[in-house]
Amino acid sequence: MTGHERGPAADVDVNEAVAQAHRREWARVLAATVRVVRDLDLAEECAQDAYARALRTWSTTGVPDRPGAWLTTVARNRAKDLLRRESVLRSALPSLVVDDVVAGPDDHADPPVVDDDRLRLIFTCCHPALSRDAQVALTLRLVCGLSTAEVARAFLVQESAMAARITRAKKKISAARIPYRVPARTDLPERVSAVLDVVHLVFTTGYTAPAGAQLVRQYLVDGAIHLARTLYQLLPGDGQVAGLLALMLLTDARRNTRLSGTGELVLLADQDRTRWDTRLIAEGTALVARSLGQAQTGYGVQAAIAAVHAEAATWEDTDWTEIVGLYDVLRRLWPSPVVELNRAVAIGFRDGPQAGLDALAPLLDEPALATYGYLSATRADFLRRLRRRQEATAAYEEALAMTDNQVERAFLAGRLEEVRTHSA
């Protein structure tokens, strides 16, 4: 059976081919179209149009060998037509600043490392002059090709509010003339790290949804990983890119073991490690080595920690000394209360719950963690293991008050019930 045959089966193939081309090629199609039309909205319209046409055309002609190239050509031709038709009307509107030779104001001798339309699109969406919320929304909408409704759902915002946020961000890009450009080499590390923060935020939002009945929103996880793969392919020499990709792959490798058959949260300690994705682990571990070979970066060290977990055949085999050592490196690279908290957890496993509790003590009046449920949950767990059940009860109650994710709530409620019953 080939893609050229017609009939219901072929239609299914075509639908799947278009869906796949959307997942894999959307950013490329849109980014190439933006460069021609110099207008984000018009380019989006034309790219959507190309996918609609693919659905109609491919069932007759078969799926082309290079779907991305086909879609790009159709979208760009459509855009050129529209531009010709509306040339008088459009000439008055502000357009996107697109320059083919990439350079800052006075560093023409500093070309970008790679010139790629997808990179231009990503860097434009994650430009530091846009707010973080706007960066994330634009990246999901324009680079990952999610619908406004999906983006809104991911961040628990009304669709109309998300649509307004996206419109405002696009308006700023054109009015303030944020350029459609890969930054010059000297600015690249800083700009890449802003992009990676956005990608990581998308991943963590998908990995543990802030609220709702579902723990994981896989479409966000997949979107973040696809983005990181694209970045890695384009910037293979950047240690932080390799590090973030590794971190996400090693984390996602556990996806099938994080929930029990009945939808309850399963802790790392209790996960069935035989069901971890060994292919992702192998890929992630190799990337950790590459990343740390290039530079010690925050994402690279976090990935190294995930790799230590991945390499332990059982929870008891976990090399906590290695993990505490990596957290010592991480806290130098990325001083943050959350890193301190995770380090305290590792110390708790290396040296016992009392040592963990002691390591936690300085964090208790840390304002940045005041509403961070994991701090209370961690304390509760140490207290539970020390059989200080009344204090554990209070700490679990505190943790419960701080999460809206139903799967996490169910887990905490279970533990709370357990310590309550035993202390009665």
Added chain:
Amino acid sequence: MAKYLLLIYGDEQLWQARTPEEIKDLNAGHAAFVAAAGDAVLGGHELEPSTTATSLRGTVSGRPTPTDGTFLETKEVLGGYYLVEAPDLDAAIALAERLPEVSAAHSGVEIRPVREAS
């Protein structure tokens, strides 16, 4: 090319407490900015202190009464501006980064695109 207004904000009390030496440095910093920016600078001035400001608050009926003071009561006040020309925001940011106020903790620059006449 587009035009941007670079609005220089800072803590006026600290500005007024400057020593003659610091004022000399600042002036040298602005001279260096103008020299480096060249044709990109279309105009610019330092403003008299905010205590000299007069505001006219818009009203739907009758003539507005002039009142003493700035339009917004803020700790950081507008101390000066430049009108510059730049191809895009990155270039405007690169220009603004050269302003001496960017390297003091109490002051900074807001970059506002000027709306093109259509």
